Amino acid sequence: MELQNHFLVFDKRHRHLQEFRTLRGGESNYEVERFLAKMRGQKHRGPKSRAGAVGRPRRIEVISHLDAADRLPAIFFVFSRQGCDDAVQNALENGVDFLDGREKQRVETIVEEHVKDLSRDDLALLNFDSWLTGLCAGLASHHAGMVTPFKEAVEDCFAAGLLKVVFATETLAMGVNLPAKSVVIEQLSRFRGEGHVTLTAGEYTQLTGRAGRRGIDSSGHAYALWSPYESFGELSRLARSTDFVLESAFRPTYNMAANLMNRVLRNEAINLLERSFAQYRSNSNILRLNKNLDKARASLKTAQGELKRLGVEHAGDGPGTGVPTATSGPPLEKLRPGAIIERLHGNEAQFLLVLGTTSRRGGEHRLRVVTARGKVMMLSPTDFDTAPQLITDLELPKPYAPNRREYQRTCARLLKQALNELGIVLEIRRPEGDLRAERAKATRRVEQAQIGIDAAKHQIEVAEGGLAQSLRAIEEIMDLFGCSQDWVLTPVGKYLQGIFHEMDLLTALSLSEDLFTELSPPELAGLVSTLTYEHRSRLDPPPPWYPNTSLKNKVGVLLTRSGQLRKAERERGLPETREPDPTIVGLVHGWASGHALADVVDDTSSVGDFVRHIRQVVDLLSQIADVAPTPEVRECAREACRLLDRDLVAAAARLQETERGMVFGDGD
Template identity: 35%
Template sequence: MSTEFDAFAAEQPFALDDFQRRGCQALENGHGVLICAPTGAGKTVVGEFAVHLALAAGGKCFYTTPIKALSNQKHSDLVRRYGGERIGLLTGDVSINADAPVVVMTTEVLRNMLYADSDALAGLAYVVMDEVHFLADRMRGAVWEEVILHLPEEVRLVSLSATVSNAEEFGGWIQTVRGDTTVVVDEHRPVPLWQHVLVGRRLFDLFDYDRLTPGAKPKVDPDLLRHIAHRREADRMLDWEPRGRGQRHRPGGYRPPSRPDVIGTLDREGLLPAITFIFSRAGCDGAVAQCLRSPLRLTDDDERDRIAAVIDRRCADLPESDLAVLGYYEWREGLLRGLAAHHAGMLPVFRHTVEELFAAGLTKAVFATETLALGINMPARTVVLERLVKYNGEQHAPLTPGEYTQLTGRAGRRGIDVEGHAVVLWRPDDAGAEPTEVAGLASTRTFPLKSSFAPSYNMTINLVNRMGPTAARALLERSFAQYQADRSVVGLVRGAERGQRLLTEITAELGDNAPEVLDYARLRAEIGERERAQARASRLARRRAAVDALAELRRGDIITISQGRRGGLAVVLEPAGDAEDPRPLVLSEHRWAGRISSADYSGASAKLGAMSLPKRVEHRQPRVRRDLASALRSAAAGLDVPSRRRTVRGGAPERDVDAQLAELRERLRRHSVHDRGDRDATMRLAERYLRIERDNDALRQKVAAATNSLARTFDRILGLLAERGYVAGADAATTVTDDGRLLARIYSESDLLVAECLRTGAWNGLNPAELAAMVSAVLYEPRGSDGPAPQYDAPTAALRTALTATRRLSGALRRDENRHRLATSREPDAGFVTAMYRWATTGDLTQALTAFEETGGPLSAGDFVRWCRQVLDLLDQVRNAAPDPAVRAAAKRAIGQVRRGVVEVDAG
């Protein structure tokens, strides 16, 4: 009997792989599915089968993606296949045919629908979550778990993930929260991937493929190792060469190939089109500029005409006055020569044009940041990695095997290439590019999926509004984050149970006297700890006394150096400059001159006296040191010098004995175990008992910290929201107030701060341009920012007042968060305020970018549009949520003033 799967498979231009068949058949049999397969393997076929099933049964399917660019691309794919009347698109700022049976959307849009109990959810049969491994994203990953937990039980979930090493764990969690789910894992690449290293202009295989045996770990190609060894030896010989009398350093040796040389080598080897990953936006743009300065051309006249037609169609609506500031002419020339950059800082219409031309085979070499590796369908024949180190937001760190796999997975176009190629550039100064290191990355398949889920203010208020606190806690405890935490606890609990068995065995070995033996052992342990604490306190007191004494010394003072080989008399030549770590310059009676610290001077004895010194003492001259040492001995002749008296070293007065310590020692002497003949043997057992007991206590503390950790955070957030009037009542009677319903409609990293500004009227009275600028302050975050935001001036008095009020609210909120032991919210940053205000008032891109440069340095047009998009999203929320009608009206007008020019061109 023919099935829907048979009909679907017959429509495909290629025979389906086994993993695709298994996923589709599980879906037709009524199961949810989790597909984990390499990039480019064709996971989306299973997602498209969900679309097919929904349309065939007259139901609905939502196809969700992590980013708008991927949603736009998937929408175009499905429209080509099923027609525009059956496919819709929702990405926050774009709504096309939203009532269609199949709607492509960003995951945030679906999350918002679920919280709002949208009518659009009626009849929903399937949800596809493309790139579901994005739930590990620190900033936005929680949204995926919210959707998975909130979807109605009858909805079948199709989760598509890159290959992760804990697929079974992830699948196990989905089964616990969504019911019957089939997990399909496939690590086979449909297009084989060959690994290479480029040394100069010579391309080597990374592995010795000729001697590769099935199942064995591949070995690095010996020809590659020999060539690099010879290259290093040649450089070493070139480093020095005779020049007249002696030798002179000669710079030179190996130089990594230039970008045009690399692309030229790939072209000669037939390895284009290629994506070169450069972990810097400026680096990507610089690479294109470098190639444009060379004679490199990768297109013929016919291709140039086709490229020009696409550019003209895509960019027809760009204001001509903005083309120069957008870098349009350089970008166009690069494309005409087959070259382009691709990164998040580009103008979206430029980026989308690059994607279209690359997919058509007209762009031959793309220099991209790693954002291209996320879902966007731009595979190439070859992927090039210039370096194996990237900045992770805090430091430059080596690529992980998972990152290497994700990036190189773009190589090899299914249905076009019989094989893909990954090329790493060898550099003598890059330890990570050594063949053995590259081989380790290329042969390791570890990419664990870790949840980033944590309750936020908006999530908390929506959960309470929908189901009440008790059910909300239960839902949080079902999250993947808690599932992983609980699984990690299993080993800890097992360790504690093993420890408890050992304690029972030791107790049995101690026999009937176990309680009193353990009591004695605890008494000894308490005494030992108290003695160590007293010794630490004594050391600190002695060091503080020495520091204070050193800080008080003045020029000409005679002292005794009490420690070390410099011990004896000394005179102070220069007093200490730093009261916290004083280091005066002294001359000893043995003619040594130098600075001393608290390690040399105990401070137990006060200064012995003083002597006169010349106005200037040249202590580095031996004669001066000799004469001054003689004068020091003469001056000290009549003084009472401790170093010349016979004293016991370290003979400080006995310190006061701690009364409690004395009492403990007396209890120990009177204890019944103290005089037993077998005391030492039993103490060894008892001390082992106490050691295991301490370890067990530490394990239990870790278990307690992991168990119900999300529910505890939820309760702290709920406590703060109750104090601020967003919820009322307690426990099961907790209800969401009007202010809480306002917060429930704000989806932003600064959700509670925005709600505070709206309900307190901090933004009342702002005109549309001022409101847009003000909204940018709670969104904008400069790249690589660290520490408090700079205090930029605002262009109008009303904005300055609103900024002051917003910062005051932010400070109060952060204090409350600290008190409730919550992570503190990010402070407002006015770095984009002037640029946003200038754009909203003039619509002039040059003016807006110039305004930003005056305070924040250069800003790319792409980044400008990206921030404008975020401002539009939040303005739309303000338009719906603000309690003041004037603020709602200003937000509506502000949206029109921001969405124009280059921002409007890219809205679709």
């Protein structure tokens, strides 16, 4: 089916949308560039604009434009869950309503079938009435944060032709077969952790691939909107690109290694991996990796020259070779809320109170701190010229609410009081000159450059040695932790055969070390949630709550074992197993103890996430119930599954998660 790419821009002079074809003859449409250049020189009445007489089309204008052109139904891709929900409400507030009375009745019939298992309290918590109002107007949102019955109802209504506009995150393009006549990509970039990243050609094609209904439409239509932050050239490059690089997500796991050990000889396993597509892609990356190594070496040379200029004559190639290191102090990941620290930055020293900590995917730890004057800051390792000095610990007020301004002011007053009691002058202190700070900065640059060199060397080694080398490293770790010996599984290793999870080895070790014993079903559910949950929001997670000391101690043991495993993986150049996350231990324990959904989750937008997290806990508990070595643990795991799998969570089980194996994740 033919795909037609379109570009929409708002003409401020004539107060209407201008539509252009993105490509002409397979190349960028020069008429668009000419139009934009002309309009940039035009003046218009109203606020001053660097874009001249053009503007970004509003959603309601785009909807009207598509409706007039008979190009509905349409999917608007919005890279934010909240943005999807807000878009529906905005359309309703602007009077958008596509359905007649009979169509509204059909929507209500479909919805009733999907929500029949939900209680009135559940529906009230989910803002059911507001959601249904949107559906009955032919409008809906679709994203991973929705509970399964709602998501299913949206998909069935869309398939029945009852929805004219759906605001969706990219999950709709990754696993749900719901083609539309048109798709609208609101922006060509999305926020990913540290900043906005432009879509790849493959991602753009995946999204626009929803345009066009086979057997109904002769062509599909993909619309992109003008933005002052994105060039038309970038859009046309994506639209005409045919350079799609397939990247294999495959890598050996502990579970895979255990099953290979049980079935084939070591050499046979290596031969299997070397014939994989992932190995082929690894080979093709070696040239690129060597270029990265050259860049890292150049950075090291520059950093060493700067360090020598500052009077350090023996700057070597890494730790232990004469490079001065930061003054002793705890690393950021060791600090906890309530810690009072001294921070050196430039030629300034400050005393700060830690309000919260967070960890990003790449392993970078950050601190949310407040000064004695009430200023709140988010600090990363690069904000410290030397390691922070721990002065003392302070008990933070309860209830813990670090995001509230009044709470932050209270903490600032407590910090000031504590510093006065310690006899510390509040004013910023000035270290002797700037040389110490400059040397610390230069040292950090040398160390970072060396880390870059080491990482590039390892990546080349892995690419040259391939997946076989990764398998050998995995075998070493399995031997180290008693799961295997000379390619033969031990009893601990046999647990691994039945655990299909990203935390497979840590789960098997927990089983072998009786970490799951002497727990009630709700306690076991809470403990297992640390293996399934990962906090991904840009906001700090709340401090974990434990129902009792015993469970807290078990989590502590699990975190210690995790640290040992991650260290072993790091030393062998393997991707590190993520650290267990105790953020929702209390929530999972409460749900398994029979509390109502409204008592456990008080935020409508997080209900879908909570249900999905519970389903993930149930999945891992089911595997534990199958492989646990004792009848007590097996029965406890089964009972925990039964207690968790109720009400809204049970209803969600009707549909398998469609988000697994996505190319890129859903927005927050």
